[in-house]
Every structure is written in structure tokens, then in C-alpha cells.
Amino acid sequence: MLMTLAIALVISGPQDPAASGTPPSAQPRTAYSPPPIRPFEPSSTFGREAAQGAEGAEVWRRPIVAPVVVDAYVGHYEATPTDIELAYDQGVASAEIRMDQRMGPLDGRWRVTGDDGRVVYDLILADAADDTDPVEGGWRSASGDTGVAAAVDAATIVLDGQGTLRLTPGPTGFTALLSQGGRERTVSLARP
Incomplete structure (x- = not known):
């Protein structure tokens, strides 16, 4: 259903150079400009930085060596997210909020x-x-x-x-x- 609606979003005349009737060679060229709000892009050191006070700590998760039944988790279905995972999720959520603020x-x-x-x-x-x-x-x-x-x-x-x-x-x-x-x-x- 959504796919059919998305297909219906055809390019309108002002956006489609072919629909304007102007040959491509006569159409104005515009330089690329980056989007006003970029998606979350981690820095080159992302994930290699240790949280303050946890520089020497190792993240320990017991290896899974056999199938585990759901009852064995006792309400803890996943290990606690690491600081890196939390920072990444926060960056993605922040980029989404900034983009939503631009919408009417x-x-x-x-x-x-x-x-x-x-x-x-x-x-x-x-x-x-x-x-x-x-x-x-x-x-x-x-x-x-x-x-x-x-x-x-x-x-x-x-x-x-x-x-x-x-x-x-x-x-x-x-x-x-x-x-x-x-x-x-x-x-x-x-x-x-």
C-alpha cells in the first residue's frame, strides 16, 4: 500500500527537466550543496574512545555456547548497551529530531x-x-x-x-x- 503511494509521488514538472520541454543542454546547472542537516556521521575516532573512568575496563559478556530458552533470561533479554552503542543511538535520534524540526x-x-x-x-x-x-x-x-x-x-x-x-x-x-x-x-x- 505504501509502495503504491510512494510510486505515485511522481516528479512534478518544475523538478523534472524532461517535463519542462527545455533541452538538457539549455537547462541551468546548479552546484551541489550538502543537506542543511546531515545524517548522523560518527567521527573517525568514534568507538575508539573509552568513557571517562573506564579506560582500562573490558566489556564482558558471557559467550553463548548453546541455545538459550527465553525463561533463562529472567527479564534481561540483552546485555546492557555499551557507551559507544548509547552514543550512536543518541546521535541518530538527535539527527532525526533536527530533521523533524524542519518539517511543516x-x-x-x-x-x-x-x-x-x-x-x-x-x-x-x-x-x-x-x-x-x-x-x-x-x-x-x-x-x-x-x-x-x-x-x-x-x-x-x-x-x-x-x-x-x-x-x-x-x-x-x-x-x-x-x-x-x-x-x-x-x-x-x-x-x-
């Missing part, structure tokens, strides 16, 4: 449901918090059709070939007026 309120997956509770659309949207890029993404209908979704303004999302959603913020998501073929109905947007 519409970023991520959304499920559009009608008043009867039936799923009308699944949406996946990319929304930058700094408003430098327009909100865009893809939609998939309950029947399996897919297409591109893009925001016209902060409160209106156009579902290419399907209609528009006019959003109103709510306590757990958004309520919206879905306009299709001259008809309007109220729907809800919530995280799945």
Missing part, C-alpha cells in the same frame, strides 16, 4: 475520510517549515488511482485530476471541504 504541519502521511468513516484518499505530503518550497506530494484513492497533490496556498491542496481540499485546522488534524466535479462534501484529515 502538513509534512508526512495523511488519511482523508468521509463523514461515514470510509477512506477517500491517502496522501503523502512534503512540507518545509520555512515555506521555501511549496507543499507537494501524492494521493491515492480508495479505488487505487494515484496522482500528484500540490498546495495552492496554506489552506488549499489540489489533487490533480480529482478536485481540491480546503483545509481548516482541527484538534487532531484537519477538517476539509472536498470539491469534486462541482459537488462539495466535508472530510477529515488525520494521521494514519
